[in-house]
Amino acid sequence: MEKEGNALVRFNISEIQWLVIALELASKTSQIFSNTDYQHAFEKLKNDLVKVKENIIEDQNTKPC
16 A cells, blocks of 8 residues: 655635535536546545635634734
8 A cells, every 4th residue: 555645735715615616516527427436535525625614714713803
């Protein structure tokens, strides 16, 4: 099994939202073409990004102005 690498990537909230939309479209396309492996991978990435976005928004809302 290959060892996976990591990268630190910065996105703002609107960029994350665009990525979520793109992943949703990719997931639906994979479903149409019956490629469940890709569909599940896209859905997992999308769900992870949604959680990241929600955490960023929550952190912004809890910080004092």
